[in-house]
Amino acid sequence: MPFAEILDKYQYRVNQELENVFRAILEDAGKLGGVYVDYYRNLRDFVMRGGKRLRPVSFIMAYKGVGGKDYESIIKASPSIELLHNSTLIHDDIIDEDHIRRGGPTFHIVYTDWFEQKFSGRDSIRFGEAMAILGGDNLFELGLSILTKANFSSNFLLQAIDIYRETYKKICEGQILDILWENRAEVTEEEYFDMISMKTGSLFVGSPLIGCTLGNGSPRQFELLKKYSLLMAQAFQVQDDVLGTFGLEEETGKPTDSDIRQGKRTLMVIKAIEMSSAQDKKILLKTLGNKKAPRDDVEHVKKIIRQTGALDYVKEKASNLAKPAIGEILKESEIFTAEAIEFFSGLAEFVLNRKL
Amino acid sequence: MPFAEILDKYQYRVNQELENVFRAILEDAGKLGGVYVDYYRNLRDFVMRGGKRLRPVSFIMAYKGVGGKDYESIIKASPSIELLHNSTLIHDDIIDEDHIRRGGPTFHIVYTDWFEQKFSGRDSIRFGEAMAILGGDNLFELGLSILTKANFSSNFLLQAIDIYRETYKKICEGQILDILWENRAEVTEEEYFDMISMKTGSLFVGSPLIGCTLGNGSPRQFELLKKYSLLMAQAFQVQDDVLGTFGLEEETGKPTDSDIRQGKRTLMVIKAIEMSSAQDKKILLKTLGNKKAPRDDVEHVKKIIRQTGALDYVKEKASNLAKPAIGEILKESEIFTAEAIEFFSGLAEFVLNRKL
Numbered sequence: 001m002p003f004a005e006i007l008d009k010y011q012y013r014v015n016q017e018l019e020n021v022f023r024a025i026l027e028d029a030g031k032l033g034g035v036y037v038d039y040y041r042n043l044r045d046f047v048m049r050g051g052k053r054l055r056p057v058s059f060i061m062a063y064k065g066v067g068g069k070d071y072e073s074i075i076k077a078s079p080s081i082e083l084l085h086n087s088t089l090i091h092d093d094i095i096d097e098d099h100i101r102r103g104g105p106t107f108h109i110v111y112t113d114w115f116e117q118k119f120s121g122r123d124s125i126r127f128g129e130a131m132a133i134l135g136g137d138n139l140f141e142l143g144l145s146i147l148t149k150a151n152f153s154s155n156f157l158l159q160a161i162d163i164y165r166e167t168y169k170k171i172c173e174g175q176i177l178d179i180l181w182e183n184r185a186e187v188t189e190e191e192y193f194d195m196i197s198m199k200t201g202s203l204f205v206g207s208p209l210i211g212c213t214l215g216n217g218s219p220r221q222f223e224l225l226k227k228y229s230l231l232m233a234q235a236f237q238v239q240d241d242v243l244g245t246f247g248l249e250e251e252t253g254k255p256t257d258s259d260i261r262q263g264k265r266t267l268m269v270i271k272a273i274e275m276s277s278a279q280d281k282k283i284l285l286k287t288l289g290n291k292k293a294p295r296d297d298v299e300h301v302k303k304i305i306r307q308t309g310a311l312d313y314v315k316e317k318a319s320n321l322a323k324p325a326i327g328e329i330l331k332e333s334e335i336f337t338a339e340a341i342e343f344f345s346g347l348a349e350f351v352l353n354r355k356l
Numbered sequence: 357m358p359f360a361e362i363l364d365k366y367q368y369r370v371n372q373e374l375e376n377v378f379r380a381i382l383e384d385a386g387k388l389g390g391v392y393v394d395y396y397r398n399l400r401d402f403v404m405r406g407g408k409r410l411r412p413v414s415f416i417m418a419y420k421g422v423g424g425k426d427y428e429s430i431i432k433a434s435p436s437i438e439l440l441h442n443s444t445l446i447h448d449d450i451i452d453e454d455h456i457r458r459g460g461p462t463f464h465i466v467y468t469d470w471f472e473q474k475f476s477g478r479d480s481i482r483f484g485e486a487m488a489i490l491g492g493d494n495l496f497e498l499g500l501s502i503l504t505k506a507n508f509s510s511n512f513l514l515q516a517i518d519i520y521r522e523t524y525k526k527i528c529e530g531q532i533l534d535i536l537w538e539n540r541a542e543v544t545e546e547e548y549f550d551m552i553s554m555k556t557g558s559l560f561v562g563s564p565l566i567g568c569t570l571g572n573g574s575p576r577q578f579e580l581l582k583k584y585s586l587l588m589a590q591a592f593q594v595q596d597d598v599l600g601t602f603g604l605e606e607e608t609g610k611p612t613d614s615d616i617r618q619g620k621r622t623l624m625v626i627k628a629i630e631m632s633s634a635q636d637k638k639i640l641l642k643t644l645g646n647k648k649a650p651r652d653d654v655e656h657v658k659k660i661i662r663q664t665g666a667l668d669y670v671k672e673k674a675s676n677l678a679k680p681a682i683g684e685i686l687k688e689s690e691i692f693t694a695e696a697i698e699f700f701s702g703l704a705e706f707v708l709n710r711k712l
Contacts, residue, residue: 032529035532035533035536036529036532039532091489091490091493094486094489095486095489095490097482118539119539126453127535129485130450130451130535131532131535133447133450133451133489133492134447134451134528134531134532136489136493137447137492137493137496137524137528138525138528138529140493140496141521141522141524141525141528142525144500144517144521145518145521145522145525148514148517148518148521149518153510154509154510154511154513154514155510157510157514158504158510158513158514161500161504161517162501162504162505165497165500165501165504166497166501168493168497169494169497169498169501172490172493172494172497173388173392173494175490176391176392176395176487176490177391179483179486179487180391183474183475
């Protein structure tokens, strides 16, 4: 089965399981009171609004790829990964003051709007952020709950939980660098890769490694999946930065000026600062992180990123990461199932060519 | 050994173990970079600044009380409980915009101040809150890490992790009611107890139940510890509300006007609204939740709470909760160790008489 079909098939199963998880949570919430029904319905709507489910599908594929046979149980466990991911998205959106995610309001804006309508505005953003801090907390523990109760041996589950937790730790630590660097003029390419390896890489690496662990994969399978995933994740993030600034808002579901106004030190920005004239560099540093920068200045920054060749540089970089990623997984392709090889090599190509 | 000595002894051991946990974390952080050393040192300082360690000591006591014998392992696991607690404190302090905790700055204010000094103020509160969202996230996973790696059988650990997680879930859900009700005129006594049972009760109940689970306690031991802890926790929270508004700031380590300005629906406030004249009720509702209320109005609210008899009512209520709590644990005192009986009955008295 070609990559696109594998992704479609398991995306569908993951979404079904996510719906099941929220159905059960909403039933429980009904006993507690209407507030909780609204709350968990809002969390459900946020999670179900979109998302490619690349991480939970990688989790399933790694399990099956190393020879795991309990398909029903692994699919049932797969929402854990997606919920961890969404937990960190909700907290990140507060931190970055982002208002749009997947074409709809971010979670704190859902509750900011709700509060504004109900209590005519006083402190509405604070309220929204408070609900989103808790919402992120709850999604993480909900994911943990699924993993803890999954139908695998206790020993495997404890190992899986430890990777799940360590993944969350690294994402938070990566996020710390990301926000600290918004106030630093110069960040090196090496530092950028260290940061995204934590912030984005952790979960792209953690997902297949948890699957591999539950499927009783060998140390060599574990190692190759790890190497592959880190390279693939780096390609993903480099490309994600490109789409964030140069993609179409209708497709990516988020505003294309957000990273620039936030002052994110993306690889494009790092290279543009490095490769620009003294005058352009001034414009870059003045606009980056200025939340009220006029539209023209933001466009000027984009122009500089193009003209200096920074955009071409990072596009090539992404491609130069995806290829060795595929190399890692093909190195000993006989130790994985054919389906897993098809999926993981297809995924590395997909992250380069995607539009959203 | 009398209660005070038991508490002292294990408080000391818990603190030692917390220091060990942070020593290891800081060593790891040193390999990652100076940013992380500062970050985890700030988290360490926040956790070590104070706190009575009632929850981790209850965790140890329940384990020993049901006949658990691996003292070293249970003490080594005890920081998990305290870290979960501190995780929720850090997030709560952001939500409540509290600046003082245990006589020092709250965690988001630590980083607000740091940012202000370093970058002269722009966006400093946002930065502080961002770091504190992540700080709370990291403490929760750090506690989970200790539990996951603890020296008990995998089956027991999975059960323990599930209670640990469910505890966190309930705390978040309780916090949701707490902030929602800041904007509601009338909250009933029953609703108040539902809310504090989640927000405060969860961890006071969860801590001994995790200990009991790891010590292979019987269903009856589990049940009695659960009943006891819920009543004791309610007494604790009612008393905590009293101290929050009528205690001495030097002793409680937090400002006594914070709950009133925040509009917290404490039992005192609920009863005062219920028992006050139409005119006083107006003053109450005007001042509660008004962050800029003049000092005189706040004092007036306190006067109304005293004069209506609301203060006496809640003091008696706390006492009327602590006594049946002790009753539960004494019901079948022979199924617990003498030390545990001494500790848990002493604890229920302690929560009434404490000044901080």
